[in-house]
Amino acid sequence: MWPLDRGSKKPLFEQIVDEIERRISYGEFPPGSLLPSERKLAEQLGVNRSTVVLAYAELRALGMIESQTGSGTRVTKHKWGITPKHTPNWHRYVEGGSFLPNLPFLRRIREALQKNKALIDFASGELGADLSPVKEINTLMDENHYTEYLGYDNPQGFVPLRQALVAYLEHYRGIQTTESSILITSGSQQSLYLITQCLLAPGDAVAIEDPSYCYSLPMFQSAGLRLFRLPVDDKGVRPEEIRSLYKKHRIKMVFLNPNYQNPTGTVLDPERRVELLHIASELGLPIVEDDPFSLTDYHGTPPQPLKSADSIGSILYIGSFSKIAASGLRVGWMVAPHSVVERLADARQQMDFGLSVVPQKVAAQFLNSFYFRPHLDRLRMDLLYKRDLLIEALQKELPDLVSFSVPQGGLHLWCKIGTEVNDHKLLEEAIRNGMIYVPGSVYGSDSGYVRFTFARPKAADIPLGVSKFAAALRTVLG
Ligand SMILES: Cc1ncc(COP(=O)(O)O)c(C=O)c1O
Numbered sequence: 001m002w003p004l005d006r007g008s009k010k011p012l013f014e015q016i017v018d019e020i021e022r023r024i025s026y027g028e029f030p031p032g033s034l035l036p037s038e039r040k041l042a043e044q045l046g047v048n049r050s051t052v053v054l055a056y057a058e059l060r061a062l063g064m065i066e067s068q069t070g071s072g073t074r075v076t077k078h079k080w081g082i083t084p085k086h087t088p089n090w091h092r093y094v095e096g097g098s099f100l101p102n103l104p105f106l107r108r109i110r111e112a113l114q115k116n117k118a119l120i121d122f123a124s125g126e127l128g129a130d131l132s133p134v135k136e137i138n139t140l141m142d143e144n145h146y147t148e149y150l151g152y153d154n155p156q157g158f159v160p161l162r163q164a165l166v167a168y169l170e171h172y173r174g175i176q177t178t179e180s181s182i183l184i185t186s187g188s189q190q191s192l193y194l195i196t197q198c199l200l201a202p203g204d205a206v207a208i209e210d211p212s213y214c215y216s217l218p219m220f221q222s223a224g225l226r227l228f229r230l231p232v233d234d235k236g237v238r239p240e241e242i243r244s245l246y247k248k249h250r251i252k253m254v255f256l257n258p259n260y261q262n263p264t265g266t267v268l269d270p271e272r273r274v275e276l277l278h279i280a281s282e283l284g285l286p287i288v289e290d291d292p293f294s295l296t297d298y299h300g301t302p303p304q305p306l307k308s309a310d311s312i313g314s315i316l317y318i319g320s321f322s323k324i325a326a327s328g329l330r331v332g333w334m335v336a337p338h339s340v341v342e343r344l345a346d347a348r349q350q351m352d353f354g355l356s357v358v359p360q361k362v363a364a365q366f367l368n369s370f371y372f373r374p375h376l377d378r379l380r381m382d383l384l385y386k387r388d389l390l391i392e393a394l395q396k397e398l399p400d401l402v403s404f405s406v407p408q409g410g411l412h413l414w415c416k417i418g419t420e421v422n423d424h425k426l427l428e429e430a431i432r433n434g435m436i437y438v439p440g441s442v443y444g445s446d447s448g449y450v451r452f453t454f455a456r457p458k459a460a461d462i463p464l465g466v467s468k469f470a471a472a473l474r475t476v477l478g
């Protein structure tokens with residue numbers, strides 16, 4: 001909030017001038033940036049619009065800002081003397097750098113969710129508070145005090161967590177490994193980041209599923225990778241296409257999310273898995289198996305990971321707590337050959353000295369506790385219930401307009417709209433109506449697809465959210 005002092009002898013308009021001047025000089029309003037309109041700023045500050053008009057006039061006279069009809073009021077870019085000489089041009093820095101910004105739809109979704117907490121959220125790809133083991137984790141935290149020494153820990157990850165994961169991976173995922181082959185990461189996201197930065201080089205070609213969660217991450221382009229697509233049908237990707245991409249483009253790695261794929265919900269067919277492992281071994285091609293969803297299988301029979309049948313070490317296996325417990329813990333892991341783990345742990349040390357031990361300790365306690373198994377059982381049932389609520393609502397509200405296959409696990413429903421629609425207009429109209437989702441094009445699909453995350457909204461809000469979506473769709477289709 002701006003520090004306007006209504007008791008001061010200094011007129012309010014001068015206080016506004018000083019504050020804007022200060023923010024320009026601190027680089028908070030960089031040259032060329034847009035200032036709020038006079039009406040909006042007056043509203044925000046609770047002052048008369050004429051006060052802001054006066055302040056802006058003064059700043060214009062000082063050469064600090066420029067107003068143009070149609071493009072609003074901006075901090076001057078060209079004139080000397082607007083900012084103290086030594087202030088860096090933050091605008092140019094912000095536009096530079098090698099890390100690309102998020103996709104525009106994703107930035108829009110983040111902004112809308114921050115602005116309006118009442119939006120029914122089918123966009124955030126995570127569990128809602130009702131599905132997260134919040135109580136159990138709180139109890140464990142209450143029972144265990146963190147008074148011991150909190151020094152830098154091993155950048156490869158907290159040993160008790162890696163030990164707990166060895167048992168978890170064997171019991172729940174059929175993966176035999178040792179703690180020296182596990183790297184703890186800040187969610188699966190960091191595993192993907194480390195792989196793109198440390199194991200691949202600019203110009204390398206990689207294959208990703210189409211559509212795919214990876215497509216929503218400009219981090220692949222930021223790393224200078226060339227992306228080639230592997231179309232996903234109702235049985236997942238076709239392994240033969242990997243062979244042809246390898247022949248044509250010498251792809252160096254394949255990124256797959258074979259179990260309840262984000263966004264389509266598909267599971268890679270068992271025969272294709274065998275073929276895929278065969279091709280990987282024949283070509284000496286590493287495969288990244290991103291597996292955050294398999295334990296959400298609604299019927300308690302999760303597909304076995306590729307990693308469990310990987311006898312030659314071609315699979316880099318990525319897991320996470322995010323989709324089965326709590327995304328905010330930021331606990332993920334990678335199972336990989338020891339040389340890879342060592343290389344990535346070394347990079348970790350340079351980046352952030354490893355993940356904080358506090359969430360690692362919580363995660364280890366939760367995995368070892370008698371809360372974990374019952375939590376998973378409850379989670380599966382609750383997800384199934386929410387999935388059915390969503391399907392029922394879509395069938396009721398839009399019986400002729402949408403089609404989808406029914407997922408058997410995961411947090412999402414991938415939905416095709418049966419007629420041409422403008423993705424932008426539909427999203428804006430949905431937000432206006434009070435709900436939000438992710439347009440399918442974010443994942444690389446054509447327009448006219450929608451990803452609904454039914455795990456995030458409260459069960460009671462699902463039918464209401466769908467009816468808001470249906471109203472938006474009808475408005476946009478006219
Ligand atoms: C397929 C897939 N991989 C990785 C992630 C990243 O998850 P986290 O970093 O929270 O583990 C997500 C998140 O939505 C995902 O859907």
